[in-house]
Amino acid sequence: AALAQGRQPLLLERTAGLGGRARSLFARDVDSMIDNGQHVLAASYHETRRLLRRLGQENAIHFQQPLSIHFRFNQRRNFPFRAWRLPAPLHFLLPLLFGAPLSRSDRRYLFRWGRRFRQTVPEQLKPLTVRQWLDEAGQSPLLEQLLWEPLTLATLNTPLRQASAFLLYQVLQKAFLSSAATSGLGLATRLLGEIFARPAEQFIRQQG
Structure with missing residues (x-):
């Protein structure tokens, strides 16, 4: 939203990686990238879905219809x-x-x-x-x-x-x-860092 208005946002992160709670990180004990806690989205998260579309990542989240939980x-x-x-x-x-x-x-x-x-x-x-x-x-x-x-x-x-x-x-x-x-719930099909943080960083850099 700030970029769309011609502003230059200052992004502050508490950790070394982007994404906040939705970031991905390397876990040495399993020698692999993992998410910082598994997240689910809801089909009614309209602003989040708009962000996913803007980042070209909406297909990376599988949204149930209707809600189903075992x-x-x-x-x-x-x-x-x-x-x-x-x-x-x-x-x-x-x-x-x-x-x-x-x-x-x-x-x-x-x-x-x-x-x-x-x-x-x-x-x-x-x-x-x-x-x-x-x-x-x-x-x-x-x-x-x-x-x-x-x-x-x-x-x-x-x-x-x-x-x-x-x-x-x-x-x-x-x-x-x-x-x-x-x-319905939205379930990530890839690492959260690949869905949110990395595309968002690329988008911000492309916008200058």
Whole structure:
């Protein structure tokens, strides 16, 4: 955006490589390049997808349609989740209600939570962590293990006790509960450094 306005940005990096949390680095113990933590994108990340198109890298991310996640807890317990092609939030909640290994109380809770979610005032979540939000909502340990813990780590790259409840609300609202078409996850097919950092550096240099 700064380059498009004729400005010369000053790029500061804390580490020796470009990319921030989405950078790739050499790991000596495996003698190979790896990503600094595996990231997933959401199909609703419109600005990120616009950046990928500008860098010529949109095909480097595989976007699901609709959302599909296979949860595996141990050798005997797993749960293949797939969003249904229904209006939001039913496309997300009904597969959980009828397919997940939940107790009756958890199913009732999810149904009530889906109704209350749309009445949530986002500003009230800003001081809270996800951990505090879940505790206030009375989440069960099973729902936390099945849904919130992996979802928070995958989308915010932060554990429950530190992640922002406000940011998770935004992710849920825009990425998972807006429509089935935009609920899918985007998975990188190459190293993140090859998708973001290196093309961005080339683009900046080409623009002078």
